Amino acid sequence: MCGAPKQGGALAGVDLSTQTVIQGSVWHDGSPVAGAYVRLLDATDEFTAEVVTSPEGEFRFFAAPGEWKLRSLAPVGRAERVLSAEVGLNETTLAIA
Template identity: 60%
Template sequence: MCAAPKQGQKLPAGVDVEKETVLTGQVLDGDGQPVGGAFVRLLDGTGEFTAEVVASGTGDFRFFAAPGMWTLRALSPRGNGDVTVHPDGTGVYDQDVTVAKAS
């Protein structure tokens, strides 16, 4: 299959990636298809809930965070998934989350 490469999300006007840490990505199923409407949670390094967003229809999500260790947890009818990210400074950190049904 031939397709355009993933372009990433467009950040809102006024976001200065030299001063902010942005965690962005897409929720995907096991076949690599976007999962719209998934709840995406941001958990801090101790596992404490920090924030939650609903993924767009194309599975996209975004959080503004601080450098450190974070867990992105996606919850959806198609399954759940976690991924840990370690932004070490300002900038955009792109990390997809794959969900799967528990077996």
């Protein structure tokens, strides 16, 4: 079982001047996708972490600055996005076609 924290919610208590936060949401046909698996892969496509989206389709990772790939897997399909994360809040959306 994954030990990831509950997804979504505020970032109260998180020092965004020292933390790199990657967060966003998964969408399909104009609606958030709850229960999708979102994987965090490093620059070499190596698996780093995985979380399940909240009822609002939200996810969050705490990572190091650098190049990352996000991959969502859900019964309605999958999506990928590459992003360059910096210290602070890095937000993105994964749209399943």
